Amino acid sequence: MLAVVMRVEWRSLRRERSFWLIAMALAAAIGFAALGTRLEIRAEAARAALIAQQAASHHSELAEQAHAIEQGAALRPSTDPTSPLAVGRELARPAQLPLAPLSPLAVGQRDVLPESVMLTTRARTVHASEGETLSPAERASGPFDLSFVLVFLLPLVIIATTFDLLSSER
Amino acid sequence: MIERRLLPLRALLRKELYEIVRDGRFRLVALTTLALLMVSLAFGLRQSTAVKAERAAAQAEADHHFVEQEDKNPHVAAHYGTYVFKPSGALSFVDPGVDPFVGTAVKLEAHRRNAAEGARASDATSLARIGQLSIASVLQLLMPLLVIGLGFSAWTAERERGTLRLLAVSGVSLVTLLTGKVLGIAGALATVLAPALAVGGLVALLFDPGLPVGRLLALVLSYAGYLGLCLALTLWVSARSSSSRGALVTLLGGWVLVALILPRALAGIAAQIAPLPSPAMIESNIRESLGTGVPGGPGREARVEAITAELLEREGFADAETLMDASLLSSLELQADAQFENEVLDFHHRSLHGAIARRESVLEWLSLLSPTLAMRSTSAALAGTDGAHHRHFSEASEAYRRSLIDMLNRELANAGGDDAWAFKVGRETWARAPRFAYERPSLGAVLRERAVSLGVLATWLVGAVALALAASRKVRVA
Numbered sequence: 001m002l003a004v005v006m007r008v009e010w011r012s013l014r015r016e017r018s019f020w021l022i023a024m025a026l027a028a029a030i031g032f033a034a035l036g037t038r039l040e041i042r043a044e045a046a047r048a049a050l051i052a053q054q055a056a057s058h059h060s061e062l063a064e065q066a067h068a069i070e071q072g073a074a075l076r077p078s079t080d081p082t083s084p085l086a087v088g089r090e091l092a093r094p095a096q097l098p099l100a101p102l103s104p105l106a107v108g109q110r111d112v113l114p115e116s117v118m119l120t121t122r123a124r125t126v127h128a129s130e131g132e133t134l135s136p137a138e139r140a141s142g143p144f145d146l147s148f149v150l151v152f153l154l155p156l157v158i159i160a161t162t163f164d165l166l167s168s169e170r
Numbered sequence: 171m172i173e174r175r176l177l178p179l180r181a182l183l184r185k186e187l188y189e190i191v192r193d194g195r196f197r198l199v200a201l202t203t204l205a206l207l208m209v210s211l212a213f214g215l216r217q218s219t220a221v222k223a224e225r226a227a228a229q230a231e232a233d234h235h236f237v238e239q240e241d242k243n244p245h246v247a248a249h250y251g252t253y254v255f256k257p258s259g260a261l262s263f264v265d266p267g268v269d270p271f272v273g274t275a276v277k278l279e280a281h282r283r284n285a286a287e288g289a290r291a292s293d294a295t296s297l298a299r300i301g302q303l304s305i306a307s308v309l310q311l312l313m314p315l316l317v318i319g320l321g322f323s324a325w326t327a328e329r330e331r332g333t334l335r336l337l338a339v340s341g342v343s344l345v346t347l348l349t350g351k352v353l354g355i356a357g358a359l360a361t362v363l364a365p366a367l368a369v370g371g372l373v374a375l376l377f378d379p380g381l382p383v384g385r386l387l388a389l390v391l392s393y394a395g396y397l398g399l400c401l402a403l404t405l406w407v408s409a410r411s412s413s414s415r416g417a418l419v420t421l422l423g424g425w426v427l428v429a430l431i432l433p434r435a436l437a438g439i440a441a442q443i444a445p446l447p448s449p450a451m452i453e454s455n456i457r458e459s460l461g462t463g464v465p466g467g468p469g470r471e472a473r474v475e476a477i478t479a480e481l482l483e484r485e486g487f488a489d490a491e492t493l494m495d496a497s498l499l500s501s502l503e504l505q506a507d508a509q510f511e512n513e514v515l516d517f518h519h520r521s522l523h524g525a526i527a528r529r530e531s532v533l534e535w536l537s538l539l540s541p542t543l544a545m546r547s548t549s550a551a552l553a554g555t556d557g558a559h560h561r562h563f564s565e566a567s568e569a570y571r572r573s574l575i576d577m578l579n580r581e582l583a584n585a586g587g588d589d590a591w592a593f594k595v596g597r598e599t600w601a602r603a604p605r606f607a608y609e610r611p612s613l614g615a616v617l618r619e620r621a622v623s624l625g626v627l628a629t630w631l632v633g634a635v636a637l638a639l640a641a642s643r644k645v646r647v648a
Contacts, residue, residue: 018419032435032438036438036442040441043445047447047448047450050451051448051450051451051454054454058457058458061461090457092454092457094450109291112271112289112292113292114449114450115448116448116450118450118453118454135441135446135526135529135557136268136272136557136560137268137437137530137533137547137550137556137557138437138440139268139271139291140267140268140270140271141433141434141437141546142434143434143438144431144434144435144437144438148434152430153426153430156426160419160422160423
């Protein structure tokens with residue numbers, strides 16, 4: 001009996017043009033959210049790689065300068081590479097927060113909190129600026145990710161397709 | 171003559187108001203909306219007052235701490251630094267804007283330009299991303315739903331009851347009928363908004379006598395335009411729809427698209443069109459340039475030498491450094507270093523601000539697709555809580571940092587004598603240091619900055635009114 005009712009309801013639903021419009025809109029929203037999140041994750045990975053590369057390059061440069069100074073070269077770099085105190089304060093090592101396995105599902109607070117921290121011997125509070133966001137208006141809007149589609153839009157779709165299921169029969 | 175022409179309009183207005191007020195659903199929704207506005211006003215004022223007091227106290231504490239610091243070399247004091255705190259937006263109790271997502275305290279010190287720290291969002295839970303209850307969120311998201319609720323059946327219900335045909339044959343023009351409906355629905359909305367505006371304005375002035383009335387009026391006018399375009403679009407859809415149910419479904423679908431989906435989607439599109447570097451990348455680039463010089467320019471050593479030569483010439487000691495006091499020479503070297511650093515910072519920050527301006531421009535033009543996005547941008551700008559106000563404060567704090575460091579370096583130059591790094595000063599010098607006094611951008615500057623968003627709202631309003639008028643002239647009466 002249940003199967004019969006389901007078949008009847010499905011037949012009447014698929015005849016409604018609005019049902020297909022809503023289904024296509026939902027599919028488009030899911031596709032847009034998935035694409036946007038994928039692009040953001042790719043960009044984040046690229047930023048992390050670039051920061052790591054710059055840190056490694058800075059490290060090599062300081063090592064070369066230290067070696068040259070020890071050999072007697074008359075160098076006056078802005079950071080004394082032979083001073084552990086100076087190097088500790090200036091040579092930053094990046095600490096990158098790795099992405100969780102289900103990161104593509106929800107951005108969460110990833111766009112509000114720092115994705116990487118540059119570590120030196122200075123106190124942690126000095127690096128609080130890593131949290132500074134350059135596009136606060138977008139942070140205020142919130143991300144268009146799969147969790148937004150599932151939490152906000154899917155219930156609206158369900159309401160739109162079923163609000164008159166019983167009342168229209170009556 | 172005019173009196174006779176206004177008779178049908180007055181009768182229509184009375185009829186519309188009577189029908190709306192008689193509807194029990196309107197009373198319930200109106201009371202709920204009014205309660206939401208009052209609650210968000212109370213929360214907003216409480217939050218804004220608490221934040222204002224907190225930041226004023228923090229600034230006083232930082233200033234006191236700077237003045238009461240121990241005797242030390244002026245340049246050591248420049249490294250020790252101080253803090254400045256961003257005042258809350260002029261009308262942050264109406265629209266908190268991006269304030270929860272940006273830092274509030276800036277550490278000012280020699281040789282570094284720090285970004286603002288202490289954003290409230292970084293300490294909040296993920297629930298904060300759902301949204302904040304504020305007057306702005308009620309007006310931008312919930313009031314359009316009330317407008318839809320009042321107006322979706324304005325034409326269709328008349329047609330379904332058969333009264334539209336009677337009105338049409340009675341000689342009343344359809345445009346007069348439209349005007350009556352607009353005034354009736356606007357009157358009903360006014361019963362909700364007017365008390366909130368009156369009470370809110372009075373209480374806000376009591377809390378803050380220095381409230382910027384100009385910005386508040388501009389905000390009221392903007393929201394009036396926004397709700398006006400919502401009303402015009404509602405009446406247009408109602409006139410074009412064959413049934414009340416169809417009109418309601420169309421309008422609710424439009425609300426979901428324009429108010430919920432498009433603001434987020436368009437922000438994502440703007441991010442792809444005009445990407446920004448990360449703060450960590452910017453800091454890394456600045457660090458590199460401080461070592462090697464501005465990209466495309468001379469290296470650090472060459473540039474610092476050139477600046478030092480200019481400063482020596484200005485002080486009258488060109489090629490005669492050996493005749494200078496040790497303190498004066500040290501101070502000139504520090505000033506040369508500071509000037510070079512400022513050139514590097516200015517180069518990278520100009521490039522960054524250009525990128526941010528491009529992103530914001532893209533988003534503003536994309537808001538042609540969503541008046542809610544344009545209204546959000548305008549509201550935050552007038553409330554003083556948008557990204558542009560934050561950057562204005564950042565620039566002001568940087569200008570103050572440079573003047574403070576300059577003053578301390580000059581103190582070393584003028585009074586240090588031969589003591590150089592052994593030279594110390596005390597409270598008298600710290601007390602003479604300039605105080606940070608921040609002035610917000612003027613209303614004119616804000617309106618110029620947001621000209622595109624205001625233009626988008628005006629375009630939508632004019633277009634919606636034109637559509638409503640055109641649809642009313644051709645509405646099916648039976």
